[in-house]
Amino acid sequence: MKHYLLQIIYLFLFSIWSGLATAQEQKIEIFGNLVEEETAQAVPYATVALYKTSTEELITGVISDEEGNFSISTTKTDFYIKISFMGYQTKDITEVEIINNKIDLGTVSLAPDTKMLDAIVVEGETSKTIFQLDKRVFMVGKDLSSTGASALEVLNNVPSVNVNIEGEISLRGSGGVQILINGKPSILADDSGNALGTITADMIESVEVITNPSAKYEASGTSGILNIILKKESKEGWNGSISANTGIPDNHSIGGSINRRTEKFNLFTQFGAGYRSRPRMTEATNRNLLNGRTILSDGEEFRNETFFNIRLGTDYHLNKYNVFTLSGNFAYEIEDQPSETNFSFLDENQLISQWVRNEETEATNPKWQYELNWTKTFKNNEDHTFQISALGSSFAKDLSSIFIDKTIEGENVDTNQLTATTFNQTDYTFKADYVNPLSKNYTLETGALYVINDVGNDFEVQNFENGEYVTDLNFTNSFEWNQKVLGVYMTGAFENKLWGVKAGLRVENTDLQTLLVTTNEANSQNFTNLFPSLHTSYKASETFSLQAGYSRRIFRPRLWDLNPFFNIRNNFNIRAGNPDLQPEFTDSYEITSIYEIGDATMSSSLYHRYTTDVVERVSTFSDNVTVTTPQNIGTNSLIGFETNGKYSPVKWLTFNGNFNYTYFDRQGVFENQNFDFTGSQWSARLDSKIKLPADIDFEITGNYRSGFETVQGEQSGFAFMDIGVRKKFLKGKIVGNLGVRDVFASRIQENFVNQPTFESYNFRQRGRFITLGVSYAFGKGEAMSYSGRRR
Known part of the structure; x- marks a missing residue:
């Protein structure tokens, strides 16, 4: 070590x-x-x-x-x-x-320019990263804002951030990133919609990368926060654009936006509809080392969706100092999930039986979201603000599946099953923040947050027995999950031109109730925790700055971590939740530097995270069935180094690189099994952007993620490449895009579990995705890209 x-x-x-x-x-x-x-x-x-x-x-x-x-x-x-x-x-x-x-x-x-010549803009020509007291700020320049890129594409250009093929966002290779818009939760940032795909780069002023959040921010999550800051200025009149996309596998969509801006009002709507298909290849092996019996499976799964969504909203400028925002979003999805899986049962390598399992699943998913926000600024300083917001959302799922097993060879294993799921989730977030710059150097912040999560999930399994379907009580359950989080915070900061310090304290109370109705198993947790934070920064010169920070974070188990829901698509590899799961806590320390060397801008970080009650997925084995559930297992001490940079040797060529290395020390015991071990993981990414003649932009991105040890085995590494071409017409009023994700279909995930009594292997592959799109702008707007991705 x-x-x-x-x-x-x-x-x-x-x-x-x-x-x-x-x-x-x-x-x-x-x-x-x-x-x-x-x-x-x-x-x-x-x-x-x-x-x-x-x-x-x-x-x-x-x-x-x-x-x-x-x-x-x-x-x-x-x-x-x-x-x-x-x-x-x-x-x-x-x-x-x-x-x-x-x-x-x-x-x-x-002196006034009577000819109204075009403004000479010095800053913002090219995107760059600058330091602030407790965050890094990625300034969106003309190289992105004038290309018709979406917010997801902007995020994919931010150092340390990656947006994968399905629009899932990670920071330093970790998921669970919290997305904010102008410092608050918003329906634009909700991960169940497509709204981020409809925000254009020209609407974005900057993206704040907060890897070690202060006490101002909600304590949940350990990966960090991305705060998208939208531009304040507006283009009066009618603005809008429309976008159409097609792709292989099926990914067809049309979307658009219309804005009507006046001195007092900004009325806006965004809409989209389409059809998409997400195939996935799978393989699995369950091997009993005591009796030599093995279950092999391989197949192909699809998630096909027809979707519609619309968002309506308005900004009302009551006066210079008060702005009200009211918006709502409705989405409706119709799912079809066919799959076919081939199974083989072997005893000491002798084939006993072989069968195929077919699934037909249908589901409908209505989603509602609504948001009300009031922002007040004060006459003495535009940074002196008070903001109140309320965000509500509702998601429902009505799903039914039929599974049919057909014996191909050997012993008869025909087993038909039905499943039905009724799911309802309602979430509310109430937030208040007050910022007061007491002087040029001192700032005080305080606020409160109240979050309500209310979920109900009814799940039923029926087996075909003696000519009729009979409910299987071992798998059927009704699960209720209710969580309330109340938090208050205060921070104080001092900052001058050379250095600054910011300290804060957040207090959060969590009230969690779960109930497994069918067995009357209840779990009640109520706990209050303190989350301090301390940050400091020093600007040594125009080309070099240092930043250091500490914060305490919490990971609260999510619904599917707690819900003992069984997916029987492959009933030899079952995933289930754990209602008794406890939260994990992390103390996070970080030192970061940003510096310029010639034409290159570099940033490096050394960080340490110490986590208790680590949530790990643990597999158990019985009757050739592997059941994987999350468990709290010991501690994890992680030390990491990250460096990233941007270099433009010539105006038409830009390189962005990122390297992240972590070394971890795991300590823990579960069911008398020792899980002490050490390991490491690293990842690297290199983007090259080339500006070609005739307003053509070419981009190629290479990624590599190493394998790493897990508590019971290992996860394999993989490398993949994405390419994209963008062509602008009529000064950006029309933009065409061609993208190929995972060019060589090499993004393969393999998980190995190696234990004294059993071994299991799981393989998953999404494959290559090709998309082609065109966007057209009218009025005073610019062409946007409506991704149509499922988020």
Whole structure:
């Protein structure tokens, strides 16, 4: 273990040293105030940028505040100042006087541009990552915002973030990422809809990557938070676009959006409909090492869906300081899930019987979501805000399945079964946040959150016996799950131009009730926990910054972790929940650096997570049937190193790379079995983006994820490649896309369980996906991509 730790620490120290090497030069601070020449009124949000005099290369830039004030610093001496803002003439300042490493420009007047020339935008030409006190911020530049990309594609360009073929989002290779819109839960970010596929990149100002959240954020989840910040400015009038997609396997959809913006109102609607198919190849082996008996299975499963959804909403600007948002979403899915699985039963490698199991499943899924939000800003400062939001959702499923077994050879094993599921889930989230910048350097935040989850699931299995279907009481159950979480928090922060510190405390009470109605098994849990956080940052120079943080997190078991629901598609490999599962707690520590080396921007992190009551999926074996359930098993101590970077050697070529390595030490005992072991896992990703002539963009992405040890065996690694081509027509009013996910169909997941008395093997493969789409914009909008993905 020492060998691995030394390698990680040396690598991290090297990355810090390379950044510190650039941090020793003396700083020059430039400041002033911008006013309009004719009226002497302040000019807020103007761009102030420094350029190298010799090469005219951009050094750095800032935006003036509401009073027109600005302050910018540099270690360079060969520079000139450029000030620009839409509607005003650009001003270049080439002669300045440096006194005590300061340049006071005083009041700078900007003259109106009567010809209304296009604004010279300095910042935001290319997407880049910058540091803030407790997060990294990915600024969306023109390289993404003008391409018609969706929010999912924007996220896939953010360092440390990956969006897989089904639209599932992971951060540093871990799922369970919380998605926020403008700092709050939203129906736009709900993972059961397609709304993220309908947000266009030109609507997004930035994406905040919060790998170690402060006490401000809900304590659940350990993977982190992605906060999508939408632009405040709006295009008045009619805006809209429509998009159509087709693909192999079947992935056909049409979607669109329409916005009507006025000074007071923003009325918007988004809609979509389509059909998609998700095939999956499976294989499984169950081997009893005591008697030599083996069950082999292989087959193909499909999840076919016809779907419709529509979202309606409005923003109402009561006045300059109060904005109300009301929106709702309705989606309806019709599912068809056919599958065919071939089984073989062997005794000491001698075939005893062979049969095929066919499934026909139908389901309907209505979904409702609604959101009300009030945001108030105060006259003294636009960052002084109070926000209240209420989010509700309802999801139902009415599912029925028929399973027919047909013997092909050997002993007769014909067994027909029926299953029926009635599922209802209702969730409510109430949230209030107050932010008060007490001064230029001090900020106070406080707020509260109340979440209600209410679920009921009735599941019935019937076996065909003596010419009729009879309920199987061993598998039939009615499960109720109710959870309430109340949290309050307070944070305080100090931040100046060089360094900052932020401390906070969150208190959360969890009230969890589960009931297995058929057996009257109840589980009640009520606990209150403290979740402190501490973050600090230091800006050593324009090209190097450091950030450190600590937070405590909780993972609460989800519905399907708790529900003893059995899927009998393959009744020799059964997954079930555990109503007695306890939450796991994680203490997370992290040190991160961001630095520039020439034309490359790099970021490196060294992190440690210590988790108690770790939730692991454990397999048990009986009568050649493997049953996998989640269990709380001991502790996990994890040390990781991550580095990512972006490099553009020429304007038409950009590389994005990411490398993540973790070393873990597992300690635990379950049912007298020792689960102590150590292991490691690593992943790497490289994106290359090429701008070709005729407004054609080409992208190729390579991924590799290593295998790793599990508590009972191992998970295999895999490599895969995605490619995409985008072509713009009519200055981006029409955008065509061609994408190929998993080009070589190499994304294969294999899980091995090796125990003294049994072995099991599971194989899953989705295969190659090809999509072709075209988007058209009308009004003042830009073409968007409606992905039609199931999320």
